[in-house]
Amino acid sequence: MWRNVETAPADSILGLTEAFKNDTNPEKVNLGVGVYKDEGGKTPVLQCVKAAEKILLEKEETKSYLPITGDPLYASEVQKLLFGEDSEVVSTGRAVTAHAPGGTGALRVGAELLKKFNPDAKVWISSPTWANHKGVFSAAGFELAEYSYYDAATKSLDFDGMVESLNKVPAGDIVLLHTCCHNPSGVDLNEAQWKNIAEIGKERGWIPFLDFAYQGFGESVESDRCGVVAFAATGVDFFVASSFSKNFGLYNERTGAITVVAPNAEDGAVAMSHLKTSVRVIYSNPPAHGGLVVATILADAELKKQWLQELSGMCDRIKEMRSALVDGLASRGVEGDFSYITSQRGMFSFSGLSDDVVKWLRDNRSIYVVGGGRINLAGLTRANIDYVCDSIAEALKG
Ligand SMILES: Cc1ncc(COP(=O)(O)O)c(C=O)c1O
Incomplete structure (x- = not known):
């Protein structure tokens, strides 16, 4: 059945995650897939979700x-x-x-x-x-x-x-x-x-x-x-x-x-x-x-309050990383006004990085960005921000 069928192309964003997983560079950074990461680089289970799951586990009587x-x-x-x-x-x-x-x-x-x-x-x-x-x-x-x-x-x-x-x-x-x-x-x-x-x-x-x-x-x-x-x-x-x-x-x-x-x-x-x-x-x-x-x-009023706090915590962390990236590039003397990164909202930014720069970052620094320059800001942490800023500065100056 499949002998004469061409293989379908891999999903561009999920394919990038696969390449990231196989990369052995300990400094690798994934700014590709749209998943939130915390300061430790993990995608956490929210505490309110854990609490709700506990309630559900106790209450559950059927899987009908x-x-x-x-x-x-x-x-x-x-x-x-x-x-x-x-x-x-x-x-x-x-x-x-x-x-x-x-x-x-x-x-x-x-x-x-x-x-x-x-x-x-x-x-x-x-x-x-x-x-x-x-x-x-x-x-x-x-x-x-x-x-x-x-x-x-x-x-x-x-x-x-x-x-x-x-x-x-x-x-x-x-x-x-x-x-x-x-x-x-x-x-x-x-x-x-x-x-x-x-x-x-x-x-x-x-x-x-x-x-x-x-x-x-x-x-x-x-x-x-x-x-x-x-x-x-x-x-x-x-x-x-x-x-x-x-x-x-x-x-x-x-x-x-x-x-x-x-x-x-x-x-x-x-x-x-x-x-x-x-x-x-x-x-x-x-x-x-x-x-x-x-x-x-x-x-549940209490759980909802907890959720809203956790949600604003995620949102604030991303905003902090937006500012850290803009400041980090400016302090490294990278030419250009990157302030638009702080006015954009949510997880993503069109960074303005060209496909050549995106490729250089991946090949030379194990920093994974989606083609077209979309960055997931949630992939940045205080631990990797300097590495990312140094690398982008080097790529842009080079
Ligand atoms: C704009 C937009 N719509 C829909 C979705 C799909 O969300 P889900 O993962 O819940 O299917 C995404 C996920 O990245 C998205 O970015």
């Missing part, structure tokens, strides 16, 4: 199937986190939520639903975007197009270009938006800009699909949701894919959610019925553990 859309408490807690406790979206019941296996699973389930009812739509993705967006929406059978987003010259948001492109998207097409901590650029919209984009969406009649993989990694869980709130205020139909891989550190538990927001509860119920049929034929029902952990934490 969950409902197709997952645990109902999980869905209701996810909605409160997404829209805010007092949101009319939650009280009117016009949003429906299903537990999906990770943010990727949520994107795929949403894509399946859209393909069913909007088969001729195009999906508009930001230029640039997370590589797997292209994979997921192409696999669901969509044609892709790009809207302007990142201005490489100013290393900031090209808001005028974005507005211009989104004003041309036809009604019924789908626009995929990064709600915060844009991957790969780290460049986000502010609240006023989100309101502007939401109004354009409403006027033009395109369908917003918000990818929310980093809630709380930008500023806070509240301010990071301003894009979601802006679309909710317009009353249009839209989709949200949540991921709890990063903000709860639940990477391997595949914990995410697909939320469909409709103009009213009746429409929401219809959406939910089709969400169920989509899920049933893909994975039938979700894995339980991660969703139960998240629901246990969010429904």
Whole structure:
């Protein structure tokens, strides 16, 4: 069967991790894959997760199937986190939520639903975007197009270009938006800009699909949701894919959610019925553990407080590393203004390093950066920052 089949290319980011693992240099640094690391270079299990797991282990009486859309408490807690406790979206019941296996699973389930009812739509993705967006929406059978987003010259948001492109998207097409901590650029919209984009969406009649993989990694869980709130205020139909891989550190538990927001509860119920049929034929029902952990934490005031503290601890550490990198390069006399690194948000930065420099760093210093220069700031620690700054300075001066 496989004799005449060409080997598929390795995933570019996960392939980099494989090369990093095989590197024997004790000073190696992985600034590639988007996983949070603590000061010791480890991806920790959060203390609130450990506490919730203890409760669950004691309480667990069965491993029978969950409902197709997952645990109902999980869905209701996810909605409160997404829209805010007092949101009319939650009280009117016009949003429906299903537990999906990770943010990727949520994107795929949403894509399946859209393909069913909007088969001729195009999906508009930001230029640039997370590589797997292209994979997921192409696999669901969509044609892709790009809207302007990142201005490489100013290393900031090209808001005028974005507005211009989104004003041309036809009604019924789908626009995929990064709600915060844009991957790969780290460049986000502010609240006023989100309101502007939401109004354009409403006027033009395109369908917003918000990818929310980093809630709380930008500023806070509240301010990071301003894009979601802006679309909710317009009353249009839209989709949200949540991921709890990063903000709860639940990477391997595949914990995410697909939320469909409709103009009213009746429409929401219809959406939910089709969400169920989509899920049933893909994975039938979700894995339980991660969703139960998240629901246990969010429904318990003390555990939620602990989670928010741990989350802001991760966020603050990344901000500290952003400043340390900028200061470190300046103190080594590297030419150029790198201050944009401190205004970008989340785990990533488009560092501006050329592919030649990226290759040099990997070949000569065992520092792994994704092609295109995307750096995961969480890979930096106080222990390796000098090594990384020395190496970048040497590469740039050379
Ligand atoms: C923008 C974006 N969306 C979705 C995901 C998928 O998250 P998950 O690992 O939960 O599938 C990621 C993960 O890196 C991401 O960066």
